[in-house]
Every structure is written in structure tokens, then in C-alpha cells.
Amino acid sequence: MIKKLINSKLWLPVVLILLAGINWAASVWHTRMDLTNENRFTLSNATVKLLQKLKDPVTVEVFLKGNYPSGFRKLSAATNDILMEFKEVAGNKIQYTFISPNETMPGTDVKYGDTLTGIGLFPINLTSQVEQGQQQQFVYPFAMVHFKDKSLPITLYQGKTPLIYFQDLSSAEAMLEYNIINAISKVTQAHKPMLAYAMGNGEPNDMRIYDLMENYLKAHYNLQACNLASDPFIPEEFAVLLVVKPTLPFTEEEKLKLDQYVMNGGKILWFIDRLDAEMDSLQIKNEVVAYDRNLQLNDLFFKYGVRQNADLIMDLQCDYLPFDVNGNGQFEYLPWNYFPVFEGNNNHPINKNLGFVTGRFVNSIDTVAAEGITKTVLLASSAHSRTIATPALISGKENVNAPEDAKFNKAHIPVAVLLEGKFTSLYRNRVSQAMSDSMAKYNLQFLPQNVSGNKMIVVADGDMVLNSVFKNNPLPMGANPFTYGTQRDIPFANGNFLENCLEYLVNENNLMEAKSKEYVVRLLDTKKVKQQKSKLQLINIVVPVLMVVLFALLFGWLRKRRYAQ
Secondary structure (H helix, E strand, O other), rough: OOHHHHOOHHHHHHHHHHHHHHHHHHHHOOOOOOOOOOOOOOOOOHHHHHHHHOOOOOOEEEEOOOOHHHHHHHHHHHHHHHHHHHHHHHHHHHHEEEEEOOEEOOOOEEEEEHHHHHOOOEEEEEEEOOOOOEEEEEEEOOEEEEOOOOEEEOOOOOOOOOOOHHHHHHHHHOOOOHHHHHHHHHHHHOOOOOEEEEEEEOOOOOOHHHHHHHHHHHHOOEEEEEOOOOOOOHHHOEEEEEEOOOOOOHHHHHHHHHHHHOOOOEEEEEEEEOOEOOOOHHHHHOOOEEEEEOOHHHHHHHOOEEOOEEEEEEEOOOOOOOOOOOOOOOOEEEEEEEEEEEOOOOOOOOOOOOOOEEEEOOOEEEEEEEEEEEEEEEEEEOOOOOEEEEEEEEEHHHOOOOOOHHHOOOOOOOOEEEEEEEEEEEOOOOOOHHHHHHHOOOOOOOOOOOOOOOEEEEEEHHHHHHOOOOOEEEOOOOOOOOOOOOOOOOOOHHHHHHHHHHHHHHOOOOOOOHHHOOOOOOOOOOOHHHHHHHHHHHHHHHHHHHHHHHHHHHHHHHHHHHOOO
């Protein structure tokens, strides 16, 4: 039949109809094969489950439409691919559109770009080389997720420096799935998770927690205060208890409340300064003595699987401070080894693709044996660090001489550890009668161990999630007030680290699975390209031409042979 069709005059219309049908089917149904080792183009199970649970439409507006340089065009195309994959799973529950920031909003003469700037989504002022010379344009690497009457912005590109690097763009592509699905999860949730901020032990309650409260906690959680000194117990309704830089010792009653909160499935995120060492004292006297605050948390941490040491980490990979180098008011920015800068180990979704995280007067952490508890180091010092014992005299004069590199011979000292498993109570077999009576008064039952698995994170630095104040204005979390606005100003990822910790502890959809995907950038081997330049040019230019010529010769030979008969 096929032979008859080929020999008939209808073969051309049939082929055209067939091609038109294939194109129509391709426009309706979309699929692709993921041949990458890391399954880069395959949605995670958590993403698929969340998309399948959507009951009402979600609209995503992407503001990456325009004649941008190749890097951002590639990011725009990757965003389109991800959203297309989302739509394949969720059907009409996902709608998306690409908008140019120069377009005006419907019914107004206001441009989308101006609206984005008005809500704090500032563009990147990009300089690129074109035929006519240099061109400057504003790029808005943002998207907006809308669900019913709620909207949530997404930052698609989070470059760590004012310059645009290929690695940052690749990292942005790797984070697309997580960033978009995480925003969809937040905007569609009926109720914000409850989160408590611990009080009663000297925790900061001033401008230093402005960024933490306003931009990270209140925006995504139903935030409550929990006074450990006066509240009779910690309610189980709190998904996470945040303990930030306490300065006063914890009593046994307070530790019992914390312990039983954990035994009942409550999760705690600790940011603890074991030592008293503050910049304020150093600025006044140019020296400060670091000593143990004696917070009485050692036995609790030890029981859960870690020990926070009474020492200080010094690191050659560190932030900068201005120092008077000659005593005549000539200030220069010099490395301050007591402000270490950490890189994530990329061994867990919390620290995957995380930028630099800075700390101030940080202690070290040791992991200790605890049955049924697994420990994951989330942050550690660089390969060139050391610890000093306390009490220790810290002086600004230390920077008069360059640090002796030979002393920085310790590598990867843990400073943040994730603990997971069934925790055993510190008070197992040692509950006093007074404790029992206190719990019975509120109809509470003592639990000696977790019923099911639980999680907590211990970070040996209380300043990591606080913000500095510069000219009576709060700075972003992690920003250094002494280098702010200078060429030494580095946008640290302290806020991202906090967000990731909370997401991992709170999010029941396990969306961090999407963040843990590997994204291998396969760059050309420039040395091999140079060595085999002629061979590669031959393969890529000459071989395709030869194939076309051979096909034409073969086709002509077949026709000649057929009609010659």
C-alpha cells in the first residue's frame, strides 16, 4: 500500500497533511527525554506531588522578556522550560506569561518595571557590548506568583557581586524549580506555620532583629513570642522554636520545657554565642576579653549529640574591618580573622548552592555519640583556620602584623550541625518530684524519648541572624557596617541560610528535594579544543556538507536506476 501511495500523485498532499498533524500534536502535547546524569530536566517527586494537589489556578508572571545578553536569554528560556514542565503536570492549574518590564500595566500608563521597583524589586543595571558600542539596560530577573488575592515575588537571579558571572547564572538555572515551587507552596498554603521566638534569657529584642523579624519571620510565618521564664510550657502548635543569642543562664525548669518540647516533636533552631565577645567593647577599648557566658546548655546539647566548645575560631578566609595602620588616623581595610566567612559543604539541601555566610566571634562544635542521632555538618571553617582557648584577650593591635599562616593549620571546623533522629530526654530517669508536680499541674505527661523522628539545628554563632545598624537604619542580615557601601561590601547569604534551615524544619512537602538536585556545568576543555581545533572544524563544517552531497548522489543514483529499468 505504501508503495502504491508513493507511486501515486497523492504522496505530496499526504506528506503535507502528516507533517501538519505532527506539528499540531507537538503543539498540544509536550515531552522531552532527560539524558543528563543528574536528571537536570526531571521534576522532583515533591514538586510533582504539590502540583498535582493544586485545586485552583496559579498564575506566574515572568519579567525576563526582552533583547537581553545571551546569559539572561538562556535564563529566560530555562524558566519557560520549567514552567512548561509544571503545566504538563498541573494542567490548567498553572498559567504563565512572560512580560517585558517596558510594557504598561493594563488600564494604566505605569510600566511594569516601575511597579517592580516600587515594591523593592530593583533591576540590575547591565552593561553589554553591542555593534554600536556599549549598551546599558535594566534587567528585572524576577517573577510574580499570583493565587486568588495573594501575590509573592520570586528572585530568579541572585548574583553575589555587582558583576555578572556565568557561574551565578548557572546557579540561578539550577535553583529555578525550587524557587518557583517554593513560592507556589507559600502562596497557596491556607495558614502560615506557627513559629516562636524564645524570650526570657536575654535574647535581643531591639533593632538588631529587625531584618530577622520583618523580612524572614513575619513574612512567611505566624510569629509568636515564647517566654521560657514565665510560660508554663512550649505549645506543640509551634512548628519551630527559634533561640537567638541568649545571654542569661537557663534554669533546669526552662531546660525541661525545651527538652519536652523536643520530645513532643517540636523543632528548635539554635543560634548560640557561648562566649561573651562583642564588637562594642572592642570599639571602645580596642580590646575585649572573651569569656564563657555559662548558659548551662552544655548537658542538653551533649545529650542531643553535639558539644559547643568555649573557644573562638580564627580563619584566614574572613571579613574586613578598618584599622588605623600607623596611629595617625590612616585607616585601611584589613582581614579580621575573628569574623570567619563560611562556605556551604554542598552536602545537604540546606547548604546547596549557598553563597558565603559570615559569622562574628564564632565557637567550634564537636559531634558526640548519641544513639539514633545522625549529624550533618552544614557550615564549617575554611581549610586554613585555628581555634584559640578562652578566656582570650582580643585586641585590634593584632592586625598590626600579618597573621602567621602556619598557625592556621586546622581545616573545616564545624560551626553548624543538623541533628536528626529520635532524641532521648536529658531528664530520663532523673525527673524530680517538683518537676513532676509542675507538669501534672498543666496535665502534661513526661516523655523520655521522641515517639517519632525529629530534627534540630545548632549554630555556634548568635550574631549570624542579627543585623547591624548603620546611621540609625537596620542593614541586611550579615552586612558589615564597617564596609557597607565600599568595595569591600559583600552580600553575604546569612538570610538564605536561615531561610533554608526553617524550610527544612517546617516544610512538610519536602520541597528541599528540588533544591538538592545536582547541576553540573559542562564547560569545554579549552586545552583540548586548541589542540584539536582543525579536527573539530572538519567534523562540524565539512562532514554535514559531505553527508548532504552523498545523500543527493544516492538519491540521484536510485532514481536513475529505477527509471532506467
